[in-house]
Amino acid sequence: MKGEPVPLGATCYHAAPGFMRHLQAELGEVYRVDGELLTAMGPERRAFWTRNVWRKPFTAEFGSVGEAAALLSSIQRNWAPCPVKFARRTVLIGERLPHFPDRPKAFPFALPSAPMGAFTLLDEHTLLASADCSSPWPNGEFSFVEDREGPPSRAYRKLWEALVMAGSMPGPGQRCIDAGACPGGWTWALAGLGAEVTAIDRSPLDDSVMAMPGVSFLKHNAFTLKPSDLGPADWLFSDVICYPPALFDWIGQWLESGLARNFVCTIKMQGEDWDRATTERFAAIPGSRVLHLWHNKHELTWILIRDKPGATQG
Ligand SMILES: C[S@@+](CC[C@H](N)C(=O)[O-])C[C@H]1O[C@@H](n2cnc3c(N)ncnc32)[C@H](O)[C@@H]1O
Known part of the structure; x- marks a missing residue:
């Protein structure tokens, strides 16, 4: 039904950048592949080469970009767009959602307590999303405020x-x-x-x-x-x-x-x-x-x- 999240009964694994091949080898046959997002049926399995795991993905149909953003916002505050197909539209939905701080972080700091979800589009009017994700960062990605003088390497x-x-x-x-x-x-x-x-x-x-x-x-x-x-x-x-x-x-x-x-x-x-x-x-x-x-x-x-x-x- 339009506007209703429908659980997928699957798990989506977002590959660590450059390691899609390793993730594919870990998961074997999967249900679908969207860019570097692999969807495998059933509960979460152990996979090492991920940047993020979408633990409870659902699909939801929507009409307008605003409707998609309202649907996601009704579930929780923070959502990271994961543009694959209909990338521009995915970004537009992201722009309608509440902003979250994505500036470089000064070490040390505590892990954020608010959950970070992720979403993409399967087609122009269908969201694939998960409020529950393994990484607290948007698409597993974040950066530190770096010290460019003190340390002799960036390790x-x-x-x-x-x-x-x-x-x-x-x-x-x-x-x-x-x-x-x-x-x-x-x-x-x-x-x-x-x-x-x-x-x-x-x-x-x-x-x-x-x-x-x-x-x-x-x-x-x-x-x-x-x-x-x-x-x-x-x-x-x-x-x-x-x-x-x-x-x-x-x-x-x-x-x-x-x-x-x-x-x-x-x-x-x-x-x-x-x-x-x-x-x-x-x-x-x-x-x-x-x-x-x-x-x-x-x-x-x-x-x-x-x-x-x-x-x-x-
Ligand atoms: C990736 S570098 C380490 C970088 C370092 N953690 C940093 O932050 O600058 C790996 C180091 O392992 C050292 N190494 C390799 N085999 C070793 C061994 N058997 N015992 C001690 N050091 C070893 C190399 O000399 C090299 O300096």
């Missing part, structure tokens, strides 16, 4: 994003190990939070990062250092370029040792393909999750957080 943005998504971050005096630290973007970000950072790499850090208070540097292959060589850490970070199984084995040693509490590691994919088996093994570690962050490239981020703000350490 700090994906660390910031991981910490925002985790809802937790190292505090003053906490000990962090940063493996694969050169030139020092992550170490710069961690030292900037007041943490004590042991940075490990085969190559030296940028001098400006090396000189930051709380930073010490170990020129070494991280994976030949045992947890007992490095001692207890509140946070273990790794951005080492390596085959995923090498990282998994090293992280396994840390988990077994109980010497680190919180983890943020990039799982870097080599060549054109991706290591699904090792990614699944990371994702199966209790309490952890694997995400493709907006600032990730051909890599995924594994996050295990045990210390939430206000939680008592056990």
